[in-house]
Amino acid sequence: MARRPLPRILSSGSASITRSREIARTAADSATDVLHPLITILRGLRLLAAAGRRKWAATPKDRRGPTLFLAAACVLVVALIPYGPLLAVITVMSAAAWKGRDRTPVRTGPDETEAGRLQALYEALVPYFSTADDPSPLFSHGGDWEKGFDGHTFDADGRLTSLQVNYPAYFTDSEPASRSRIEQLLQAKSGRGREYHFTWDEESNHLVMTVLDALPVSIAAQRFVTAPGETVLGFTDADSVQRTVPVLDGDTTRDAPPVVWRTGARSTEPHLLVVGQPGSGTTTLMRSIALQALQNGDIIVVEGSGTGEYGFLTGRTGVLAVECGLAGALATLEWAAHETERRLIAANRARQAGHPVPEDTKRPLWILLDRPSVLGHLAAADGRPDPQELLQVPLRHGRAAGVTVVMADQFDSAESLTETVRTHTRARAVLGPASREQIEAVLGVEPHTTPTPDVPPGRGYARLGTGPVLRLQVPATPDPYDDATSEAHRQAVLDLLPERPPAAGEAPVTAPVPVAVEAPVVEPVSRDPLVGAPAIAER
Numbered sequence: 170m171a172r173r174p175l176p177r178i179l180s181s182g183s184a185s186i187t188r189s190r191e192i193a194r195t196a197a198d199s200a201t202d203v204l205h206p207l208i209t210i211l212r213g214l215r216l217l218a219a220a221g222r223r224k225w226a227a228t229p230k231d232r233r234g235p236t237l238f239l240a241a242a243c244v245l246v247v248a249l250i251p252y253g254p255l256l257a258v259i260t261v262m263s264a265a266a267w268k269g270r271d272r273t274p275v276r277t278g279p280d281e282t283e284a285g286r287l288q289a290l291y292e293a294l295v296p297y298f299s300t301a302d303d304p305s306p307l308f309s310h311g312g313d314w315e316k317g318f319d320g321h322t323f324d325a326d327g328r329l330t331s332l333q334v335n336y337p338a339y340f341t342d343s344e345p346a347s348r349s350r351i352e353q354l355l356q357a358k359s360g361r362g363r364e365y366h367f368t369w370d371e372e373s374n375h376l377v378m379t380v381l382d383a384l385p386v387s388i389a390a391q392r393f394v395t396a397p398g399e400t401v402l403g404f405t406d407a408d409s410v411q412r413t414v415p416v417l418d419g420d421t422t423r424d425a426p427p428v429v430w431r432t433g434a435r436s437t438e439p440h441l442l443v444v445g446q447p448g449s450g451t452t453t454l455m456r457s458i459a460l461q462a463l464q465n466g467d468i469i470v471v472e473g474s475g476t477g478e479y480g481f482l483t484g485r486t487g488v489l490a491v492e493c494g495l496a497g498a499l500a501t502l503e504w505a506a507h508e509t510e511r512r513l514i515a516a517n518r519a520r521q522a523g524h525p526v527p528e529d530t531k532r533p534l535w536i537l538l539d540r541p542s543v544l545g546h547l548a549a550a551d552g553r554p555d556p557q558e559l560l561q562v563p564l565r566h567g568r569a570a571g572v573t574v575v576m577a578d579q580f581d582s583a584e585s586l587t588e589t590v591r592t593h594t595r596a597r598a599v600l601g602p603a604s605r606e607q608i609e610a611v612l613g614v615e616p617h618t619t620p621t622p623d624v625p626p627g628r629g630y631a632r633l634g635t636g637p638v639l640r641l642q643v644p645a646t647p648d649p650y651d652d653a654t655s656e657a658h659r660q661a662v663l664d665l666l667p668e669r670p671p672a673a674g675e676a677p678v679t680a681p682v683p684v685a686v687e688a689p690v691v692e693p694v695s696r697d698p699l700v701g702a703p704a705i706a707e708r
């Protein structure tokens with residue numbers, strides 16, 4: 170079949186459209202030139218009128234009459250003298266022209282220093298964004314930076330705050346190593362010490378670098394507005410999460426974007442692992458979680474470092490145990506494993522009998538284990554089981570039994586975490602200064618921002634399951650018994666602490682007290698409550 174020719178408008182249309190656009194642009198430019206004096210005078214008249222209105226508004230009411238009379242007399246005099254009206258018009262127009270002149274020249278591009286910076290950045294990118302056989306390279310030595318950069322902004326100090334880079338299609342932007350090299354270079358050339366966010370648009374070969382503001386550190390421990398089963402790990406960037414919660418920040422209440430971790434039977438990340446450098450705030454995060462968990466649950470705290478930073482929790486309602494020593498820790502964790510099994514079996518039986526799940530299996534139980542590696546070391550030296558082994562049952566089956574495990578350790582001990590811990594702690598947080606590799610090792614992916622060497626305590630990243638990596642600032646939750654704690658923070662933490670349960674004889678104690686553990690030692694590795702239910706039920 171013969172090909173039909175394209176209609177003329179389609180074949181020659183684009184040329185004529187371009188020509189029309191050029192004509193229109195030239196006409197607009199000429200009109201602006203011709204009308205410029207008129208525009209200036211009109212702007213001046215508007216400013217004069219506004220000034221007159223302001224003056225009139227500022228004149229006290231009792232002086233308005235005489236002022237009006239004086240103005241009317243002046244107008245009359247001007248009208249009566251020869252050439253008066255003409256002179257008056259010329260004077261007003263001159264004043265308007267003077268007032269309306271454009272005194273602030275519009276900045277149309279970067280100044281000399283900024284252009285120098287952009288050129289240096291461009292040159293630095295040449296080896297990464299060019300090849301010898303590219304006939305028209307976007308990046309070439311001595312080339313024009315405007316070819317490579319689409320947009321840029323500088324702050325008042327002349328430092329880059331955003332940059333849009335066009336890169337050639339052959340750049341291997343899908344390889345993390347290639348991206349990482351560019352990100353590190355841009356960060357180094359744009360000024361270290363700030364946090365940068367990189368957005369790679371692989372479809373259009375476009376990279377946007379933006380400088381992120383530091384996350385506020387002024388939010389302290391308080392009752393957060395959350396649903397049951399939700400725990401606020403900290404606060405993040407407003408555009409990273411879809412919700413905000415009202416928080417007291419200093420003396421004012423504002424909405425802040427929280428990193429909310431959901432636990433319980435429907436959670437896909439029922440257990441949390443926090444890793445950080447010493448002094449990075451991991452204990453603070455554990456304390457913050459403990460105080461939130463105590464709202465409607467029971468907690469067990471096992472502290473490997475033995476520094477007594479959870480002592481303030483001892484004896485409070487819902488705090489079943491706070492253990493520092495190895496023997497106590499092992500006994501408590503063993504009780505927790507039995508309790509997980511008991512709950513599972515009870516719930517299972519109830520379901521099989523067609524009854525609702527018993528009430529005593531519903532109250533959330535939290536196991537908070539700080540520095541398990543230290544306890545593991547002590548246990549190995551003493552020939553006793555590693556506490557992490559005792560966590561197998563809560564980690565594997567805790568979700569169905571309402572048992573949540575939170576563990577915190579330091580980077581240098583992270584390799585001592587067992588496979589079960591690594592597999593079942595799908596909610597992760599990294600706190601303190603950390604390299605990209607360290608962050609990736611914990612979170613599974615690199616963050617989209619460049620970590621800075623200096624971060625305040627409690628600053629880091631969080632990732633829930635396979636979700637995005639979020640910047641995180643943990644609310645300040647210091648040890649209220651620490652002398653260095655400020656009075657405001659001490660009070661904030663004490664306000665969140667539950668009361669002590671009434672002493673024996675005053676009223677019945679409802680919470681179970683597990684510390685006097687006499688549970689038989691079970692084989693932790695082979696223990697599986699779903700398989701061994703009848704045997705355990707007989708105990």
Ligand SMILES: Nc1ncnc2c1ncn2[C@@H]1O[C@H](COP(=O)(O)OP(=O)(O)OP(=O)(O)O)[C@@H](O)[C@H]1O
Pocket residue numbers: 386445446447448449450451452453454474626627628642643644645646647648
């Ligand atoms: N979010 C925060 N806001 C303010 N100060 C914090 C925050 N997190 C931690 N800090 C302060 O930093 C210091 C170290 O915190 P923390 O004890 O929680 O760190 P850590 O990681 O447990 O360190 P270590 O294991 O060495 O005790 C404490 O003085 C604490 O008050």
